Amino acid sequence: MSLIPLARLLPRRRSLGRSAAALAIAAVFTxxxxxxxxxxxxxxxxxxxxxxxxxxxxxxxxxxxxxxxxxxxxxxxxxxxxxxxxxxxxxxxxxxxxxxxxxxxxxxxxxxxxxxxxxxxxxxxxxxxxxxxxxxxxxxxxxxxxxxxxxxxxxxxxxxKWSAPGSGGGDPQPGGFVVSESQFNQMFPGRNSFYTYSGLTAALSAYPGFANTGSDTVKKQEAAAFLANVSHETGGLVHVVEQNTANYPHYCDWSQPYGCPAGQAAYYGRGPIQLSWNFNYKAAGDALGIDLLGNPWQVEQNAAIAWKTGLWYWNTQNGPGTMTPHNAMVNQAGFGQTIRSINGSLECDGKNPAQVQSRVTKYQQFTQILGVAPGGNLYC
Known part of the structure; x- marks a missing residue:
């Protein structure tokens, strides 16, 4: 059965917040x-x-x-x-x-x-x-x-943290992720401490082609595009879970043969692309080899799993578009096509130009941090 695009069904407005304690703890460890x-x-x-x-x-x-x-x-x-x-x-x-x-x-x-x-x-x-x-x-x-x-x-x-000998190819990203930890921190200065850089890099093994396909320019453009979209979805990596709790009971589709074993209200938006609905938890969990249908709370408790669900959508789902966001970037269709694949039914073709502009602006900021041109076809 085809999946209903998860992102288009999520609320877009969220209040922003930040824990000063998390920043203080990070400073102490540094x-x-x-x-x-x-x-x-x-x-x-x-x-x-x-x-x-x-x-x-x-x-x-x-x-x-x-x-x-x-x-x-x-x-x-x-x-x-x-x-x-x-x-x-x-x-x-x-x-x-x-x-x-x-x-x-x-x-x-x-x-x-x-x-x-x-x-x-x-x-x-x-x-x-x-x-x-x-x-x-x-x-x-x-x-x-x-x-x-x-x-x-x-x-x-x-x-x-470890310093290890050369991997000889054992690392699926042997050259390292194209976004350094300092660049990541520059992109998300007010992020929730849950969204760790190490969690993101640990998740890369699930989709080794992500930000690792094509020229260095294409790799950096894809990384910037993914991070710009997740920034928009989470208010700058602030929100781990969907803020409107009134929506929580709505994400259970009992017509699915596997039902909602974790409960009627267990499949609300979580993670960098706010995974929601029981069928999306089932599909993502099956793809990643993790029981997310039975235990969806893993997405808000484990940073690597949260990042993997975002990468699952990015690399495998067309959503309301005609291609995956990964393919849009590596085939140079442009950043605008990633917007279409994530929330095109609500934002593209003039439906919500302010939201589109917000994503584009963030993408342009992130490509500037990475020192790469944003390319063409930025809008949808």
């Missing part, structure tokens, strides 16, 4: 922590300048992986051969019992090609397991030798 040193000799270094280490330098299956003083030993010599694995002592970095929950520990194990041994080293210095949508994390933020490593929801904090 002051207290600096980026880890560049990797050398296969080391993966992180919190406190310490290294990812195999306990006792043992290559037995199940050996704990921990934080330890960097010492140049083989227990700290890691490689990323380009198949998505992270290896030491001839074995792979592995999540115990294939866990996906916060706090699942990591260990060394025979390389098996399973999802719990797949990792993405992001341009933001996160090491992410795509299946769990979680980051390699130092337990309790401790710098004590022997502190176990685990996976945890990506937060952008210092106990999840």
């Amino acid at each position: 002051a207290l922590f600096t980026a880890p040193a560049q990797a050398a000799d296969g080391r993966i270094s992180g919190l406190g300048g310490k290294c990812v280490d195999v306990a006792g330098a043992s290559n037995a299956n199940g050996t704990p992986v921990q934080l330890y003083d960097c010492n140049g030993s083989n227990a700290q010599r890691w490689s990323l051969p380009g198949d998505g694995t992270v290896r030491a002592l001839g074995k792979c970095l592995d999540i115990v019992d294939r866990g996906t929950a916060d706090g699942s520990l990591v260990q060394l194990w025979d390389c098996a090609g399973t999802p719990n041994q797949q990792w993405v080293v992001s341009g933001a210095n996160d090491i992410v397991n795509p299946q769990a949508n979680k980051c390699l994390d130092v337990r309790d933020r401790s710098t004590a030798n022997g502190t176990r490593l685990q996976i945890w929801t990506c937060s952008g904090q210092s106990n999840q």
Whole structure:
């Protein structure tokens, strides 16, 4: 069954707000922590300048992986051969019992090609397991030798930041995301702390062609176009959920065979493109391998999942347009076609020129930040 375009059914006006506490916390972390040193000799270094280490330098299956003083030993010599694995002592970095929950520990194990041994080293210095949508994390933020490593929801904090050896192609964005963290912060100076840069870069593995297709100009134009539209949808990445709670019960289509297992009022707008309706949660969840129909709250609780739902729409849905927003940008149809695909039935063809202008202005601002021309066909 074809999907009803989600964005055209959402309210457009939202009040803006910002938590001063979130800004203060971010400033404290910036002051207290600096980026880890560049990797050398296969080391993966992180919190406190310490290294990812195999306990006792043992290559037995199940050996704990921990934080330890960097010492140049083989227990700290890691490689990323380009198949998505992270290896030491001839074995792979592995999540115990294939866990996906916060706090699942990591260990060394025979390389098996399973999802719990797949990792993405992001341009933001996160090491992410795509299946769990979680980051390699130092337990309790401790710098004590022997502190176990685990996976945890990506937060952008210092106990999840790593300097790793060259990936050799293991990173689906080997050149890094075309938008740096400083440029992202410049684009969204008042953003909600939920919308982390690390969450966005962790989500890129779901659609590796996004902002990674064509020339550098096209890559930057696509990134700017996506971020300009999500800025418009969320009031500058301020709103995580739809602000009009009166609409919440309206997004359940009981005619669908799977119904609304999370409840009548559970499928309201969430995330950077404000995913709504039970059938859109079902379609996005099926595409991403996440149960969003049963647990739609994941989109407002996990930044990487939220960003993935936005990228799902951008890369796979035509909406009221004739092409996906991704195809509109990589095929140089112009920014105006992305507006049409997201909310064309309410904004394009003269229906709401002020809203169109708002999106175009934001796109022009973002392309300027990225140092690239916006191209033609900006309006719809």
